[in-house]
Amino acid sequence: GENVEQHPSTLSVQEGDSAVIKCTYSDSASNYFPWYKQELGKRPQLIIDIRSNVGEKKDQRIAVTLNKTAKHFSLHITETQPEDSAVYFCAPNVGGYNKLIFGAGTRLAVHP
């Protein structure tokens, strides 16, 4: 089955610094690569996604980069703020379909 790994599992940064989380996957048919954010006690919410025909996508302070050859994609957060503190999940699709497989999550802590 699809194998999805995230690194690091925890990340602690100072406010204003950048944060990068990497996700590796095994299914060569994956063509949709989203990142979800889950704040404590809340439901996961999509923050950014990218498709396999694009190498990078930006949305204000967040960006996602994709290396389909190496089968990994990364979440980049610049100028981090305390409200960015949350657990972030990558969730590539399986077999090119809508089914997503979630990584184990990365707990990001942004310290003022």
Add this chain to the structure above:
Amino acid sequence: GAGVSQSPSNKVTEKGKDVELRCDPISGHTALYWYRQSLGQGLEFLIYFQGNSAPDKSGLPSDRFSAERTGGSVSTLTIQRTQQEDSAVYLCASSFQRGDQETQYFGPGTRLLVL
């Protein structure tokens, strides 16, 4: 518009009892997913309904778990003879089925505690 809703929000039950968890997806969404999230852990895929096709049940952990989706809308996840290890938050999500609209929208979850 209304988002994904789930009920109950919390459920406490005794070991060995059956429980039913309900999910109301966003209107018009043809795909529906169930996940399980244990405390501090990731999302474990359970089952996936896609339109009129047979559901993908590959994530159900045992035959005590089953789910159905009636009329292509509301779904019920049933856990029979609950065990303490079933304690977790059960999350439901829905999405369009079209290949360019895969975004999954999650409900608030049902927190299940098996005593």
